[in-house]
Amino acid sequence: MPHHERSPVLLSRYLALAWLGLIVYGSLHPFSGWRTTGDSPVAFLDGGWPRYWTVFDLLANVAVYVPLGLFLTLALRSLPWRFTAPILAVLLAAGVSFGLETVQTWLPSRVPSNVDLACNALGGLLGAIWAQAVGPRLFARIMEIEHRLIAPIPHAELGLTLLGLWLLVPLSPETLLFGAGDLRQLLGFSSDLPFVAESFVVIEASITTLNALTVGLMLSMLAARRVAAYIIVPLFLLLGLIVRTLAAAILIGPGEALAWLTPGAQSGLLNAIVLLPLLLLLPPTPRLMLAAVALLAGTVLVNLAPPNPYSAAALATWRQGHFLNFNGLTRLVATLWPFLTLPFLLLTSRRQ
Template identity: 55%
Template sequence: MHTGTPKTAPSHVDGDSAQLPLLPRYLAAAYLALIVYASLHPFSGWRASGISPFVFLEAAWPRYWTLFDLSINVAAYVPFGFLLAQSFGDRPCRPCAALLAFVSGAALSFTIESIQSYLPSRVPSNVNLLCNSLGAGLGAMVSLCCGQRFFARVLRAQQRLLAPMPHAEYGVVLTGLWLLTQLSPETLLFGAGDLRHIFDIPPALRYDAPSFFALETGIIVCNTLAAGLIMNMVFAGRRPAPRALAWFFAAALLIRTLAAAVLVGPQSALAWLTPGAGLGLLVGGAALALALLLPATLRIALAGMALMAGTVLVNLAPLNPYSVAALAAWRQGHFLNFNGLTRLAASFWPFLALSYLILLGRRP
């Protein structure tokens, strides 16, 4: 007897036409944040020049320009137009969705160029607006031609790899974002949720080797638990959990090592491997192995508590002398915007992850 689809059926397997936009929406939101951050960083020195913020529209074609610069400005908006067109789906029709994506991309570029008039470190440009709009339009056209086929394949991969649960796509974005935060060599290993640099708050504690050792260990244990449990929830039942989690954390440590070697120097490649980090990985791994034996509801609660505890600890931790030295060395290069992006992602990741856990906790 046919019983119908259970209430706990995953959102991404209820039907291609209705559910395909889920992952593009998450990715489009993440890409939107990336564009805004890259375009308005460092978000300081705001000033009113006394002229209209739209005067750049009347400027003549710049004297100095390169094909490479124009291509970069076009290419930067192609993924956004592609993802946005897929986010709109077939409503009211596919060509209309593509047109709306193009208009939205152009409107975003116009808004950002206008806001840049108030930043002394930025120069608004009608050429950038033209190139960005063209990129959004190209992305929308690509979406119109092959977007549905591409995400249909992605959907089939989701059904093979992801757990049968709502909002699994959100979890995929979160795990990818967590791996991205490991590219920041001046932050503590797995340290996420540090808001002090955003609000310019001085450290609450002075550096002391024993207390720093304890705090570093606690931070790594908490974040290993939280990230591991979230990753396990996303992929549960599709891969052997211990093996998948081992590969996940091995990838995170490899990213951390390569980032430190490239951005700071080969001599700093393994500087993250401190006594506190080693102990934290061992204790966190053991705690995670035991936590996987708990029921799903308790795993969600434990992940939330680990997130909150890790965030508190990372905001109490004193400045790490290695982190200060690494940041000074990094700033000598051309990675300021990238540095700010990874630190911002690390700062807000626990709060994004907590919202995901709340969504999981509210499901039937």
């Protein structure tokens, strides 16, 4: 089957899996304090209306499952009979919610609720209806756009999914700009390098540059035409900066919207602006290999960097509230992104 005919289904499957992983993590975070209550894990089904609830919680529970219902319906679209995909999508979304609500019985920080289950199932239903209503037109549009803009390279759909996940990396205001792959908190170790302002600026600039090069080169490989890459790459990196700015303004305060624009970040962005146009002139395989090297180097530097004083200040002023689980989710994505992306780059370069 030609690449441009099968990719919308593959892309939907990748997006469905990615969104499912985000839902599972967000529903069970922080994955600690597990205990047995002695109650039945499905006792929440007989519970009444929860004592503590807000309209925000109800709408959030619905909204989170709308994309899952949408992606699942599109991913199952090749099944026979036109209503098979939406029915299975709704059942799967409701089943996922039921399973997560059941597991939350053993988490002291989470309260399983039949109302949450109903809202999640409603979200899956709305997503399935949306996909069923716009699915044919959406698929035709995706095929048209991909044929014009996306290069027919192996695993292109996976690359698009990874780039979509990358937009979660700048959402954590306590991390260095574009910094990803920090394993220190996950593995419980810290850097022995002391904080020195001059050297920290160099490290921060290097991390920003290397990660911007990785994303830019990776995106250029997915572009069907090299000329288009010179437009798409800067626009995508600019989108990452906009996400960073909005996240800082919302999560910390409007006055901190541009606090991330430190001398190190400015130098790193300037380096990327100078280097990327030159590197985009290289043939495909060297570009992919350079992207892999930049990704590895940036990940190593992130784990060697001394503690960032801005990170401590950001966390001190950040009232996480409803964003507590969201912060854990974005931090996990930022931690794992390089290790999910490296196999894609290596596999793609091997097939070039």
